[in-house]
Amino acid sequence: MQRSLSGIQPSGTLHLGNYFGAMKQFIENQNSGKYENFYFIADYHALTSLTNPEVLRESTKNIILDYLAIGLDPEKSTLFLQSDVPEHIELSWFLSNVTPVGLMERGHSYKDKIAKGLFPNTGLLTYPILMASDILIYDTDIVPVGKDQKQHLEMTRDLAMKFNQQYNVEFFKLPEPLILDNLAIVPGTDGQKMSKSYGNTINMFxxxxxxxxxxxxxxxxxxxxxxxxxxxxxxxxxxxxxxxxxxxxxxxxxxxxxxxxxxxxxxxxxxxxxxxFKDARERREELAKNPEYIEEVLRKGALKAREIARKKITEAKKIVGLMGNVYNK
Structure with a gap:
């Protein structure tokens, strides 16, 4: 069975645009039985722009509740926190050392910030490297993306090929995009595309x-x-x-x-x-009263994800010539 992976940043409250733009399709993919689905909360990625720790913790908790409430089933899918699998960061360092600086400077997010006169941090510049690590460490086959996100997946494929070529191996799979071209364009309260950055959202919960x-x-x-x-x-x-x-x-x-x-x-x-959203709102209220269940879902998800990630990073260490191999001792 092919493996599918999706991540979402805990950078604010989810809204109708998030639901109809991605979440609804994620749940449909899960229930189709076609894929082994991994869903992670990209809390490391959120650090590129979110500096308030309390807001980050609250946003992370809310997204987990939202995902479970709309129908993400821990028996069918693996849900975990990116920060519970430190191998993501380890692999991103390996990939950083095969990544041309110019490739990162051509990233859409980085260029947009520069064009707006902002001063992006190094985390934003290297965001695509960590994203590539997120995907490649699980031997992901497909990544559901909108057309506007396709560039980042192309960068992931580029980095996988560069690593494979540099070390003369066929180590990383080249993930394919599952283009969500049937996504609804959800208008915000002002008629523009619904987005937190526009302040025009409607929040279903x-x-x-x-x-x-x-x-x-x-x-x-x-x-x-x-x-x-x-x-x-x-x-x-x-x-x-x-x-x-x-x-x-x-x-x-x-x-x-x-x-x-x-x-x-x-x-x-x-x-x-x-x-x-009647049933989902009721489920969310019940889930919010049971933090132990949420912790258990995340614990099981992290254990499963980390088992896969540890094997991959152990192999990667051997390929690049590192002597450390603690997981096999």
């Missing part, structure tokens, strides 16, 4: 009060209540994600006929979101 405030803040035009409105507006585009095609068309007809305000539509959207 927020309290009902906060969720209502976020939904009601969706930007609309000033067309009077009684007049017809553009049926393809921010509210209807979000509503479409949660209901049947029939229900979606009903809302569009209401907008076209007039006498139907954006406030009415937002209330319907709020109800649709709450209904869609």
């Amino acid at each position: 927020a309290s009902k009060k906060v969720l209502k405030k976020q939904v009601m803040s969706i930007v609309t035009d000033s067309t009077p209540l009684e007049e017809p409105k553009n049926p393809d507006n921010n509210v209807s585009q979000l509503y479409k994600l949660f209901v049947t095609e029939e229900k979606y068309q009903e809302m569009r007809e209401k907008f076209k006929n007039g006498g139907y305000g954006y406030g009415h539509a937002k209330k319907e959207l709020l109800e649709a979101i709450l209904e869609y």
Whole structure:
């Protein structure tokens, strides 16, 4: 069975864009039975931009709860923290020594920060190396990615080939992208793509009060209540994600006929979101009361992941000529 691996940074609260943009597909892949799935929380990666330790701990806990609540099953998938498998960092050092500096300077994230006049740290510059380590240490076959993330996977393949060539081995697999080209583009409250960086998110696990405030803040035009409105507006585009095609068309007809305000539509959207995530929200509340279970899930996941990673790093040490081999003694 092919092995699939996905990671997510604990850099903030997950939102509808995260869910429909990736998480929903991850759960579908898990339940398809096609892959051996590994999901990790990329807490080492988060350190490139997140400097508040309390926020990092809280964000990490929330993402674990979110993943389990939406349907990630520890019996079907392996869930673990990146920081519980230090071999990721060990392998990244080996890869650093076959990586041209120019390749890192061409990375999208690094170039974007430079273009914005920011001063990125070394961690951001070498982010693709650690990402490559995350993938290669598990002999990963496929990596689910959006089209905008394809460059980082191409870098991973480049580094795998450079290592193999330098040491004249066929040690690293060349992982293939599983392009998630059927992803929904989720509009934020301002109509742009939903993103934490834009401050336009709707969080599916927020309290009902906060969720209502976020939904009601969706930007609309000033067309009077009684007049017809553009049926393809921010509210209807979000509503479409949660209901049947029939229900979606009903809302569009209401907008076209007039006498139907954006406030009415937002209330319907709020109800649709709450209904869609009803079971997941209840599961999350129960999971939050059971931290021992969460710890056990992560412990088992880390043990399984580290067993694989230890074997790989032990082989890598032999290949590069290091004498240390403590795991086999």
